[in-house]
Amino acid sequence: MAAGDYEIIVQATGADGVTVNSSLNLRITLEVETVEERREKFEYEENEELEFVLKRFEWYEETLNFDRLSSEELERRWEREEAQAENLRTIDLAALDPGPLPSRMTTPTAEYEGRYLPVSQIRQPENIDTSGNLGLWLEVKGENISGAVLRVPLSSLSVVDENLETLRAFRYDSRQGLFILPYSGIGRTKDYAWARIPGKGTYTFYALPRDDPFFQPSDVPVSILDPLLPLNQIRLTALAPNGSWLAWEPIGPTNFAGRTKALEITQDGTLYAGAAEGGVWRSTDGGVTWKSLMENVPSLAVGDIATVTDENGTFVIYVGTGEYTGEGGAVSAYAGKGLLYSVDGGETWKLIQWADYPKRISTVLVHPEQPNLVWVAGRNGLYILNASKSYQVEHSFLQNFNFSDGVLHPTDPSTAYFGTVDHGFFEINLTIEGDTVTGSLLKQMNQGLDNWKGMATIALYKDDPSIMYAKIDTRVYKWNNGSWSLLKKFKETLHGWCNDIEVSPDDPDVVFAMEVKLYWSFDGGSTWHELEGGHADYHDIVFSPEITHTSLVLEPEEGGFGYREVYVANDAGVFSRELPTYGAMWAPEKDEDLPLKVVHPGWKGEFTPRNGSPAAPLVTSQFYGVSVSQTPNFAVGGSTQDIGVRITPPEYYTHENDVYMYPFNKLAGNEGGPFEISPTDEKVVAWNPWSARQGVVYST
Incomplete structure (x- = not known):
């Protein structure tokens, strides 16, 4: 950053929606490292507006520092904001x-x-x-x-x-x-x-x-000064020069995605990704291109995804809305509106709500042998809905408990296993007559646990459901003869923010544990390996449904090599890696299936981004704030959730099929904070990322 005299326009928007504008003159000599040192690091002309701007940035930082809030206080804030939003939807300005x-x-x-x-x-x-x-x-x-x-x-x-x-x-x-x-x-x-x-x-x-003709507002004008229009009257469209209507288009970022909480993969290899506040996206080519499936739904916060083909042959997508991150709360984790489902591939969606439905859904499960029963769990209970009866609640469990994960028995649709927060694990056995649940048995399964406090997740091996792994916060367990045994305790981490476990579909000894970093074991949990590099905060993992065979063939009775693609979701989107297998059940001279084993010579786990291409990216980044230049050299940027303070290169511009897409370059930090671009000079920006704790930094 060059020293000199600058006029800077700062515009900051707080959590209450209030926008602050201020102009100040600065003579800059050094960047600021801390809030306390900022006045020592800046030599400035006597100007009360500078003091005001610094105070406003501190107010912004304090107001949005939700890490200090309990989950109950966060819920109260969300509910208050929802009530305010509902009030705005009903306001009739003409009547006023x-x-x-x-x-x-x-x-x-x-x-x-x-x-x-x-x-x-x-x-x-x-x-x-x-x-x-x-x-x-x-x-x-x-x-x-x-x-x-x-x-x-x-x-x-x-x-x-x-x-x-x-x-x-x-x-x-x-x-x-x-x-x-x-x-x-x-x-x-x-x-x-x-x-x-x-x-x-x-x-x-x-x-x-x-505006210029291309940006003329629709029949109901929409602008930053129109927050009071009823939402059902707003058309998110713009008028093209030829008079046709154009939908709003994303402008990026194209070079990274945002926090992805849920993955689902079908038997034909179609991949679904659920973003924390970006809806559900679909890829039919392993993440090379993505398509958004949610444009007009009541909630874009995704907790889990499940798919099933029902008894009529209809392919159904279920999405549990609301992100559950445990009891600590998080500013960027939003509550949901219930369960969404689509029967036309995501073109349209229907919402299911019932009394006391979880506003933060962690788990949605549907068994292919009993597709009418939908298990929905999250904060405040576990529910079983019956699709053949207009999704009425057939059964509910422990509504004063918070459920964090669940898995169905692979061959018995009446049996499921669930993890909770602070209460360990439960096995549930249903009595099913036709498509109706007539009874249930709930059993706690905490035998052998040294401590069941924390967020519990669970996984089982599909070919032998008696082989189960579990994770409670930092602790990993394995189920042995009716009791849990401790395998590993990782260092302190973010617990509910990123906490999951999964076992390979091919080998019961291959286990993946998700925390801030990704860990795996090839020997049933005796030894663990850590992914070096890669982005942080892992949330989910799925495996390609089919093994891709290589041309290398061993002795006919031994089969050959192949691999599955492993897809992981973290705070920067979707990534994948080949997981090699040995003895891939395809030996031509043996009638019976061969045992399958994962091989790992030199496998270090490097993962490749699968966030799409510039023409069809996975656009799911969460921005805490956005600022746009008002000069001919267009620039837009903001502070993101866990991807840093970002801005577009002013010279970067593409126009492909009427889609304007941009990469966003990193300026500083990794999390949140105010960010502003001067309206008179796109090269003058100010930021203060929460994570870096640098104080207000101005750059040219």
Whole structure:
């Protein structure tokens, strides 16, 4: 970063949706390393706005530091936000329009309960971004006037080429430097603007400029100033020059994906990936290209995916919504809306909800021999739904328990095994008559556990279900003769954030354990190997359904070599690696199947990204905040979940089949924090990643 004098525009949006704009002059000599040292590292001109910006960044950091919050507090926040969102969906701005000014009134007026309030025009406050401002600043006086009506003749505003449908009033709080958006808009006769104001103070009006033809808004205008429109009236479309409608298109990132919580692979090799807050995606070529299957659903937070072909031959996709990360809570883990299913390959979805449905679903299971019964488990219980009876709840278990994982017996659809949080493991045996559950038996299976506190996950070997492995936080166990035995204890890690276990479908001694890093054992858990390199935080693993055979053939009675593809999901998307096998059940001169064994000479486990191509990427990254340049040299960036602070190279631009896609280069850190691009110079950016704890850093 070069030293020198700079003018920087900082715009930050907090968790409450409030946007802060500030302009400051800096003379930069050194970058900042810590919050405490920032004033020693910066030599700046006397400017109160700098102090304000630093305070606002600290406020942002403190407000969004959810790591300190309990899961209960997080749930309360999510529920409050959902209630606010529902309120926004039902607001009818037209009904709030107070109507035109009286014919005798030609100046701005404010009324409250039949009386006029003092309104005076004032000068624009200093250090305010005037982009889109309509040139009128008003001071409204009066006590206890919440709900007063402010009306302004359009002739009083400096309207040049603005889109009046985006006109909104803002109240400016000079003490905090905040803009507050009341209910407001352009009047029904288009010759006045109005606002329902919360009280006395300074008010002004902003509007967006009219866009070029390609970016004209749809029949219901949508913009950053339209948060109050009912969501069911918003068309996420843009008008092309020829008048046709275009859907919103992703712009990236194309060079990495985001946190992927669930993988599912079918017998034909079709791969499904469920993103933490990006919906379900499908790949038919092993991750070379991806297609989004969820565009208009009530929740994009994916906890688990299951597929099955029902008794009528219909292929059904089930998606449990809501991400369950244990009881610690996480800012980027969202609650869901229930169980989604699709019978047309993901083209359309239907939502299933029932009384006390889990808002964070960890597990969805469907047995191919009993496809009508759908097991759904997560926070607050385990439920069995009957698809043949409109998905009514056939049975429920332990609604005061939190279920973290589950697996069905491979040949007996009436038996399942589940892991819980802080209560260990349970075996469930159902009595099934036809397609109806008539009874059940619940047995706890914690024999031999030294400690069952924590998030429990479980896996079994498909050819011998008595061989089971389990993981509770950092501890790995194996089921032996009716009791668990401890195999390994890893170092302290993130527990519920990334915690799973799986066994190879070919060899009961090959086990994968998922934590911050990926571990595997080739000898039944006696020794473990750690993946070197690769991204962190592993969540799920699946194996290709068929073995790919090599041309190398041993003695006919011994079979030959082959491999399965191993797919893993982590915080950067989907990755895969060939897992070699020996004796692949294809010896031509033997009638019976050969025993299969995984071989591992020199297998180090390097994994290849399977996040698609620039033309068809897996676009699932979570951005905590985004900023866009306002200059001809387009740049967009933001702070992400676990992929760092990122920005597009301004010179990078592609246009393939009307899809604009960009890579995002890393600037710093790996997690969150405020990020802003100067609207006047795309090369001037400011950031403060949570993980790096550098303090506010400005770069040119």
